[in-house]
Amino acid sequence: MYETTYHRAESVADAATRLAGAEDGKLLAGGQTLLPTMKQRLAAPSDVIDLTHIADLKGIAETGGGVRIGAATTHAEVAGSEIVKRLLPGLAALAGHIGDPHVRHRGTIGGSLANNDPAADYPSAVLALGAVIHTYTRQLPAEEFFAGMFETALDEGEIITAVEFPAATASAYAKYPNPASRYAMAGVFVARLGDGGVRVAVTGAGQDGVFRHEGMEQALAGNFAAEALDGIAVDADEMLSDIHGSAEYRAHLVTVMAKRAVAACG
Amino acid sequence: MADVTMTVNGKTVSKTVEDRTLLVQFLREGAGLTGTHVGCDTSQCGACVVHVDGKAVKSCTMLAAQAAGSEVTTIEGLASGGELHPVQAAFREHHGLQCGFCTPGMIMAAVDMINRLGGPLDEATIRAELEGNICRCTGYHNIVKAIAAASAEMAGVRTAAE
Amino acid sequence: MTSSAEGIGARVTRREDKRFVTGKGRYTDDMTVPGMAHAAFVRSPHAHAKVTSLDASAARAMPGVEAVLTSEELVADGVGNLICGWMIHSKDGSPMKMGAWRALEGDTVRHVGQAVAVVVADTPARARDAADAVVVEYEPLDAVVDALDALKPGAPQLHPEAEGNLIYDWEIGDQATTDAAFASAAHVTRMEIRNNRLVPNAMEPRAALASYDEAEEHYTLWTTSQNPHVARLVLSAFYNIAPEHKLRVIAPDVGGGFGSKIFIYPEEMVCLWASKKTGLPVKWAADRTEAFLTDAHGRDHHSEAELALDADNRITGFRVKTVANLGAYMSLFSSSVPTYLYATLLSGQYAIPAIHANVKAVYTNTTPVDAYRGAGRPEATYLVERVMETAAREVGMDPAEFRRKNFVRSFPHQTPVIMCYDAGDYDASLDAALQAIDYAGFAARKAEAASRGKLRGIGFSCYIEACGIAPSQAVGSLGAGVGLWESAEVRVNPVGTIEVLTGSHSHGQGHETTFAQLVSDRFGVGLDTVSIVHGDTDKVQFGMGTYGSRSGAVGMSAIVKALDKVEAKAKKLAAHLMEAAEGDITLEGGTFKVAGTDKELPFFQVALAAYTAHNMPEGMEPGLKEGAFYDPTNFTFPAGTYICEVEIDPDTGKTEIVDFVAADDFGTIINPMIVEGQVHGGLTQGIGQALLENAAYDEDGQLLSGSYMDYCMPRADDVPSYRLMTTVTTCPGNPLGMKGCGEAGAIGSPPAVINAITDAIGSNDLVMPATPAAVWQAIRQGRTAEAAE
Structure with missing residues (x-):
């Protein structure tokens, strides 16, 4: 790791000020991606601004129609939250399978979303559930937030403060992990929303990061059953291919995982 | 440079370190506690697992400065009064270690697992919960047995005679 | 007694x-010496390149930097080249072609991660900062990573000493009698078999701490070694670091070795040399990335195997051609692994009257390859047991009975490939394993799995290995540079x-x-x-x-x-x-x-x-x-039968090992608990090879699986609990009757797993590692082929 300057932010405003004052600052949310990247000397921020001691960024609360999760809430806290388990069991299960137990004690939802790793789990839930990302300055609907691999609609220096999820009638996530990294090779979040609509979001498999699959959504809106997905092909040309699996394999896995998520919705 | 003070195994430790100092470096080089190991550089192997404020974390994936003000427990702080922690004792009893390098992280992960989930723990749960800890020697067989036995003992359940 | x-x-x-x-525990990296400095290596990002310039001026001016040392100074100080200590002669009688290997390379780098310079500084981080500031310019050369490619005309050449990248072209056994067996065979089974390259991955990365005492002209080296005396011998006799009485080597607690810590590597040589050069104790501790790039890798064979049977399904001949990838340089014992540790085991547990094997060892622009848990014997076992299973299927015999029909039953048994088996009872271990797995009940289990949509398969491996190396006179006659x-x-x-x-x-x-x-x-x-x-x-x-x-x-x-x-x-x-x-x-x-x-x-x-x-x-x-x-009088011959049952999810290709039975004969056992632990660990490494692990390079020689993000280490949820048992025939060759147990699991398990998978999916077209993607592909291809018929 290159030398850096550590800041412990006391408030979001403080964090914003420190970030603005840094030559090449980075926000440190859980650090479970940023710190390994810095250790490999693949990132060299002049300053890191630690958000995890800001009380306003923590906690899980039931809102009128859903749940609001502070950006610095850890994966373990989301997985263990009674509110999340009751309203969005798929989201709780997803959080409970991110990384490993030690990672889940440090990694945060805000950090995961800001990084938008194409194999991260949370983006699929955010997109499928139509969550709203709250930042220090504005609110961004999920559709507008994700902008391809490791890219988001966040402005330079913009800090995520919370994510607000609407409740769903049913939700489930099925992930096929990369055997080595255990990141998603194909992770599919299926949500059945209050209006009867179904949304299917896929992470890990696509070349441009998380995406929705409209063909599956339409099929499931008509018949919310795994069989409804029979014969719905995922375009392999848009899938990633690497030493762990071909694009064809990933395309196939997307359908398999989608079926499993539907089945898990019960 | 950062002045970092934390409580390690019940004792206050203060050091002035570079901001880039990882918690594991602070523990090994600053506090002289070399039981916590580094086995990879991608935050996956778990040889460095310690408890920060009661929760298992990878000390290679946390800056020392982030842990300032925290209570840290390392493998050296687990036994009390010369008596091995039940998980330590179970690892010995069930031959859950060979070269010993992954062992401190394994034990700290196992203690955290049992603290969170209670006991007795079944094999599938233990294997899933060990996702963040890699061992190259034991094939995990006896680590799983050791954790199962310790979780049962800690839950006050007598293990079935084998 | x-x-x-x-x-x-x-x-x-x-x-x-x-x-x-x-x-x-006290491991090398836990050691500190007052005034200790830290080394960081400048490493090649290229697999093959000329070093055109090296500018360390900026690095030398950085805070905390004591020295930046290069190849030029190393050579000037008379530090010797690294050596391979086992001479192999080609079948034409010529000695193996050993290319020069310097601890720091200043002319031509031949694999990614090869060290070109070292920085010594007051902290590890500052040493690394300065290493990054050393400016090295390279002129990239074409690289070759696959051993078969390296033998092709026009392939990039690594060493002037080795024309066509060929290190040796060696043979064992009698070609004429073997060819005759094939000429009269009733059935011949032919296979191409790949043994995948592995990275040993002991959890403790390598480390060295060297301290030079100027007054006494004496060195102390703490290092991660499986054999500190061998390290001292090699460092003094071949590398000119110091005479033996002026060099103390300490291997304190060592966090696993699996072969990778047998060898003497450039880094400990450089730490010793740098300690004298700087007057400071010098410590180096590898990070995992360096371990992936510089620890000697294992396996990496391409083979063609042919088994000849008579009309009664008895084996009459076995013919093998293997190309072994030894990487960019010849590591300490590398030459012996695909020869005397490999081809001498090609008789397996079977009475085979005629065997001939030809082995070509080849340079490529990859990390050097040497002994890794099993060292040659896993490659032999995989070959023999894949071929045995396949032959049984081809002739329509039960795979257990086909093996039993061909077992060696009288001892001592002289094979056609040097080894003389001293004792064993292969029926006993096969019977024990068959009973434990409930072989008769397999068909019902397969049907039940099918009702759940799973493909269930069973696979065998009757392995034999040669351990307890070795009689000094015998290995000396075969080319070993030391007594064992x-x-x-x-x-x-x-x-x-x-x-x-x-x-x-x-x-x-x-x-x-x-x-x-x-x-x-x-x-x-x-x-x-x-x-x-x-x-x-x-x-x-x-x-x-x-x-x-x-x-x-x-x-x-x-x-x-x-x-x-x-x-x-x-x-x-x-x-x-x-x-x-x-x-x-x-x-x-x-x-x-x-x-x-x-x-x-x-x-x-x-x-x-x-x-x-x-x-x-x-x-x-x-x-x-x-x-x-x-001094041993013979090798020892642990042997046993492993049976693996798998269930495969055809939707994902994922293999689950649902049962694994291991019946081993290790002779006398001192502590059953410890022996079981050795087997558990070996099995998991073998299952890792079969299902998960692969050192994959791209065509430019970059290691694609260079971290745990891409190199799949077996984790707790990848493997089952095992069922172990032992049968005993004591070894007549040593006073306690012991045979050895450290490698059996890694040697015997890969073919059992792959035989089970190929049984489950009904296709033999599968290479290790049988990842979910590979198995899914094999199932799909099998179905396509079926549909086409």
């Missing part, structure tokens, strides 16, 4: 464990406590327990009165170290010889003290007794008498301390 509750065969918990479970004996010293202290100094090194094997069990068994003394000392050339007289499952069969045999001498002297002294005939003295339960009388003397009193020397037999020297060297 007496016995005790803590003796041979007792399931004693390990004495070394307390320090490990409390964080008090072991030494021991037994020191009985005046109060009767015993220290055993051994040249074997323990890095997870539990020698501090098992070696003490031997002493306890022999003398009837408590384990708590015995200490095992190892890993320090200043303490232990000499040793060849721990690899090839040799510490029991060879290391303990040396201890037995020393114990024999101690016992003989102590009995003579006890006889004198008790005024009895020497032949009437027995040693039982820690007490010397005179047979037929009630006279006795406790062990410690005899020890004390040896040191007070007030009352000794005429001519006896004071003291009770004896040393011994043991």
Whole structure:
């Protein structure tokens, strides 16, 4: 790791000020991606601004129609939250399978979303559930937030403060992990929303990061059953291919995982 | 440079370190506690697992400065009064270690697992919960047995005679 | 021989464990020396390139930097090239072609990660900062990574010494009789078999701490070694670091080796040299990325195998051609692995009248390849057992019965490929495994799995290995540069406590327990009165170290010889003290007794008498301390049967090992608990090879699986709990009857897993690792092929 300057932010405003004052600052949310990247000397921020001691960024609360999760809430806290388990069991299960137990004690939802790793789990839930990302300055609907691999609609220096999820009638996530990294090779979040609509979001498999699959959504809106997905092909040309699996394999896995998520919705 | 003070195994430790100092470096080089190991550089192997404020974390994936003000427990702080922690004792009893390098992280992960989930723990749960800890020697067989036995003992359940 | 509750065969918990479970283990990177500086290496990002310039001026000016040292200074100081210590001759009689390997390279780099310079600075981070600031310019050259490609005309050439990248073209066995067997065969099974490249991945990365004492002209090296005496020998005799008496090598607690810590690497050489050069103790500790790039890799064979059967399905001949990838340089024992450690095991457990094997060893722009757990024997076993399973399927025989039909049953059995099997009962281990797995019930289990949508398969592996390396004269005649004996010293202290100094090194094997069990068994003394000392050339007289499952069969045999001498002297002294005939003295339960009388003397009193020397037999020297060297008379031949049952999810291709039975014959077992642990670990490494692990390079020689993000290490949820059992035929070649158990699991398991998968999916077209993607692909191809028919 290159030398850096550590800041412990006391408030979001403080964090914003420190970030603005840094030559090449980075926000440190859980650090479970940023710190390994810095250790490999693949990132060299002049300053890191630690958000995890800001009380306003923590906690899980039931809102009128859903749940609001502070950006610095850890994966373990989301997985263990009674509110999340009751309203969005798929989201709780997803959080409970991110990384490993030690990672889940440090990694945060805000950090995961800001990084938008194409194999991260949370983006699929955010997109499928139509969550709203709250930042220090504005609110961004999920559709507008994700902008391809490791890219988001966040402005330079913009800090995520919370994510607000609407409740769903049913939700489930099925992930096929990369055997080595255990990141998603194909992770599919299926949500059945209050209006009867179904949304299917896929992470890990696509070349441009998380995406929705409209063909599956339409099929499931008509018949919310795994069989409804029979014969719905995922375009392999848009899938990633690497030493762990071909694009064809990933395309196939997307359908398999989608079926499993539907089945898990019960 | 950062002045970092934390409580390690019940004792206050203060050091002035570079901001880039990882918690594991602070523990090994600053506090002289070399039981916590580094086995990879991608935050996956778990040889460095310690408890920060009661929760298992990878000390290679946390800056020392982030842990300032925290209570840290390392493998050296687990036994009390010369008596091995039940998980330590179970690892010995069930031959859950060979070269010993992954062992401190394994034990700290196992203690955290049992603290969170209670006991007795079944094999599938233990294997899933060990996702963040890699061992190259034991094939995990006896680590799983050791954790199962310790979780049962800690839950006050007598293990079935084998 | 007496016995005790803590003796041979007792399931004693390990004495070394307390320090490990409390964080008090002391590994190389835990060591500190006052004034210690830290080394960081500047490494090539290219697989093959000319070094055109190196500018260290900026790095030298950075804070905390003591020195930046390069190849030029290393050569000027006369530090020798790295060597391969086992001479192999090609079939035309020419010696192997060894390219020059410098610890720091200044001219042509030949694999990614090769060191070109070293920075010494006051902290590891500042050393790394400065290493990044060393400006090296390269002129990239074409690279070749696959051994078959490297042999093709026009392939990039690595070393001027090795034309066509060919290191040797070696053969074993009789080609004419083998060809004749094929000419008259009723059936021939042919296969192309790939053995995937692996990265050893001991959890403790390599490390070295070197300290030079200018006044004494003496070096101390703490290092992650399985054989500190061999390290000292090589560093002094070949690399000109220092004469042996001026070099102390200490291998303290070592966090696993699996072969990768046998070898002497550039980094410890450079630390020693840099310590003298800078006047500072110099420490280097690899990070995992460096481990992936520089620890000797394992396996990496391409083979063609043909098995000839007669009309009665008896094997009449076996013909093998193998191309072995040795990487960019010849590591210390690399030449022996695909030859004498591999092709000599091609007879498997079977009576095969004619075998011929041809092995070509090849340079490529990849990390050097050398011994990794099993070293040659897993490659042989995989080949033999994949071919046996396939042949059985082709001729329509039950795979267990086909093997049984061809088993060796009379011993000693001379194979056509050097080895002479001394003892074994292959039916016994096959029967034990078949019974344990409930072979008769497999069809019902398969049907039940099918009802759940799963493909269930069963696969066999009847492995044999050669351990306990090795008779020095024999290996010398085959090209080894060293003898492969072991030494021991037994020191009985005046109060009767015993220290055993051994040249074997323990890095997870539990020698501090098992070696003490031997002493306890022999003398009837408590384990708590015995200490095992190892890993320090200043303490232990000499040793060849721990690899090839040799510490029991060879290391303990040396201890037995020393114990024999101690016992003989102590009995003579006890006889004198008790005024009895020497032949009437027995040693039982820690007490010397005179047979037929009630006279006795406790062990410690005899020890004390040896040191007070007030009352000794005429001519006896004071003291009770004896040393011994043991040179094996033969290899040992552990063998067994592994049966694996898998269930495959056809939707994802994921393989689950639902049952794994291992029936091993290791001869005499000192501590069943520790032996089981060795098998568990070996099985998991073998299953890792079969299902998960692969060192994959791109065509430019970049290691694609260079971290745990892409190199799939077996984790707890990848493997099952195992069912182990042993059958016993003792080894006639050594005093305890031991065969060795350290590598069997890794040797025997890969073919059992792959045979089970190919049984489940009904297709034999599968290479290791059988990842979910690969299995899914194989299932899909099988279905496509079926549909086309």
